[in-house]
Amino acid sequence: MLDLTSISAEAIAATRTTIAKASGVATADIVVTVTHTFSAPHVQATTSSPVPVWILQLGNGVFVGVEPELSTDTALAVKKHSPFPHTAVMSMLEGGSKNMAEAQSYARVTYEAMDSSYAQGSAETVAAKIGTLLHSLRA
Incomplete structure (x- = not known):
């Protein structure tokens, strides 16, 4: 084709x-x-969109889930900054949504960035907020 x-x-x-x-x-x-x-350049978001986050804590472990498809780099960043010794990161929950590429993907013009409906930096923002949520559970 x-x-x-x-x-x-x-x-x-x-x-x-x-x-x-x-x-x-x-x-x-x-x-x-x-x-x-792609017939048009990627358009940056001018408004914010909610990104649902699900966290299930089981003892010393957590399952973290989000609706958009995260890159491996973003999932690894969440795991790295998690205060839990066991952290599993899952994406595409509740029907899923488009890719949420990390900032460097926009500079590289990757498929994930061009397919994303999220603005550059969104993945880092969501990862940081997930980290804050996880740390609040350990407090």
Whole structure:
């Protein structure tokens, strides 16, 4: 499947030629596919959106859950700053929502950042607030 609105015919032909030269495969046998297309730049949020957080404490451990899909870096940051020796971080709860990419993903223009409906810095803000909640449970 090819989305010609995001890649020009010239770019597709050039890609086929490059692959053919490098691989020895005939250009007619090369299929160029597009899995994700973006026709507009990512728009930063101008309002805030609630991010539900669920915490279940079981003895010296906690399960932390959020609705958006968190990056591994964000989940590891939550675990690192948790006062509990056992912390599990889960995302996509209650039906889930879009990616919540960490700030560096916006600079790298990653899929997660471009797919996100959250503003840059949201992941760090949520991770910090989760840390505050976890520390309040240990007090």
